[in-house]
Amino acid sequence: MRAFPRIRRCLRSGVLPLLxxxxxxxxxxxxxxxxxxxxSFGQKLDQFQARTYHFLQPKVERIDRWFxxxxxxxxxxxxxxxxxxxxxLPDLDPEDHFHLKGLLDLDAKVYLPNAxxxxxxxxxxxxxxxxxxxxxxxxxxxxxxxxxxxxxxxxHATLGLMTSIRPQLYTHLDWSPTWTAGRWKxxxxxxxYWESRDGPGEITSMMADRWxxxxxxxxxxxxxxSEKSRDADRAVPGGGKGWEWEADLSLGYVTELLRETDIxxxxxxxxxxxxxxxxxxxxxxxxxxNRYLLTCFLxxxxxxxxxxxxxxxxxxxxxxxxxxxxxxxxxxxxLLFWHDRLASxxxxxxxx
Numbered sequence: 107m108r109a110f111p112r113i114r115r116c117l118r119s120g121v122l123p124l125l126x127x128x129x130x131x132x133x134x135x136x137x138x139x140x141x142x143x144x145x146s147f148g149q150k151l152d153q154f155q156a157r158t159y160h161f162l163q164p165k166v167e168r169i170d171r172w173f174x175x176x177x178x179x180x181x182x183x184x185x186x187x188x189x190x191x192x193x194x195l196p197d198l199d200p201e202d203h204f205h206l207k208g209l210l211d212l213d214a215k216v217y218l219p220n221a222x223x224x225x226x227x228x229x230x231x232x233x234x235x236x237x238x239x240x241x242x243x244x245x246x247x248x249x250x251x252x253x254x255x256x257x258x259x260x261x262h263a264t265l266g267l268m269t270s271i272r273p274q275l276y277t278h279l280d281w282s283p284t285w286t287a288g289r290w291k292x293x294x295x296x297x298x299y300w301e302s303r304d305g306p307g308e309i310t311s312m313m314a315d316r317w318x319x320x321x322x323x324x325x326x327x328x329x330x331x332s333e334k335s336r337d338a339d340r341a342v343p344g345g346g347k348g349w350e351w352e353a354d355l356s357l358g359y360v361t362e363l364l365r366e367t368d369i370x371x372x373x374x375x376x377x378x379x380x381x382x383x384x385x386x387x388x389x390x391x392x393x394x395x396n397r398y399l400l401t402c403f404l405x406x407x408x409x410x411x412x413x414x415x416x417x418x419x420x421x422x423x424x425x426x427x428x429x430x431x432x433x434x435x436x437x438x439x440x441l442l443f444w445h446d447r448l449a450s451x452x453x454x455x456x457x458x
Contacts, residue, residue: 148409155412158443162186166216173221181219185445189213193416193438195243200430209247209438224256228264234278234299237328238311238370239354239387241399241420242436250276260284274302282369290316295369307332311369320361322383326354326373339391346391358383358403364442375403379414398423405440412447414440 145153167183174180191211198204216227233245252266260283268274278299285292295311313326330350339345354373360381366372375383387399401420408415418436423429 151409151413155441155443155447158188159185159445162188162443163445166218170218170220173218181223183219184217186217187213187215188443190441190443191416191438192441193242193436195434195436197243197432197434199432200424200427207243209242209245209436211247211440212249222255226254226256228252228254228266232368232370234264234276234297235301235304235307235309235332236370237309237330237350237352237389238313238326238373239328239352239385239399240389241422241434242374243434252276268301272303276301282367290314293369293372305333307334311373313369313373315372320359320381322358322360324354324356324358324373326352328352349392350389351391352387352389354385354387356383356385375405378403378405379411380407381405394425396425408439410447412442412444414442416440 163183163186166186170183171180189211191209193209193211195207195209196204197207210231212229212231214227214229216229218225218227229249229251231245231247231249233247234250236245248268248270250266250268252264254262254264256262260281262280262282263277264280265277266275268276276299278297281294281296283294285294291314293311293313293315295309295313297309298306299308300306307330309328309330311326311328313324315322315324328351330352331348333348335346335350336348339347356373356375358375358378358381360378360383362379362381364377364379366377368376371377375381375385382405383403385399385401385403387397387401388395389397389399399420399422401418404417405414407413416436416438420434420436422432422434424432
């Protein structure tokens, strides 16, 4: 009979609050705490995000200390940023052949202020030789490890190594200012690049956007030349002599933006954290259009502003297939291992 009071206390402090949605704090009759409450799956995910950051950031700071000069006070190291995307791309081509491709999107930025205030380590799978609106299925997803040097906020140079079966060196010089004209923002972009296997190339882009509340209208145009394309065009009658062009129009309803400077992500909608957009793109060579793309892009939050899901169905009309339709859809999740993503009260922004 003496056990009944202990059982009743446990029911009052543990089981009943749990059934009512209150975190249990079960204690035995002698005042000792009960067993710890197991974390939910969502809480375990948040712990994984926080532990990843707190594990890697000290490693970054330790590397940065190698460059501290004797007798000087070390500069504080900004938090690193790691962005990881996992995608599946089911594709049905104009000949009704089904393809399935998986993509890994990795983008890490590590700041080393004691080595140089404008020096940054970068690990990425983004292909810097693609025009901004090209379908992601066409990108080479080899990892690129490089060092970025900035002279101003608008001028950057990157030198690194692309990992593959036959590793190759790469470098590119980027100029990407931001101009304001009334309610419009204009983003000119110039990139000159070189790869040890494929040779040199150049991309010129111009993007403009305007905000009206949460609505955003964007237009963009790009022109590209590469030695690799020029060599391939020599074998094709009426080829573009290495030149390609692209034009894009998009309309989106965006409630939250990410800190994003890459113009390719901006044109494709990858700078959205939460929103929906529709984009129409035309790609071609001098004197003709070769492809039309219609893309719907949906991105929503899954967990605490650091896990998002993406669904992007797309239709392509291609001259090579006599304008037959090709259907594809990008489905995936994006993880942001940024130190500030677990804020409890995010601010929704209607503009950059």
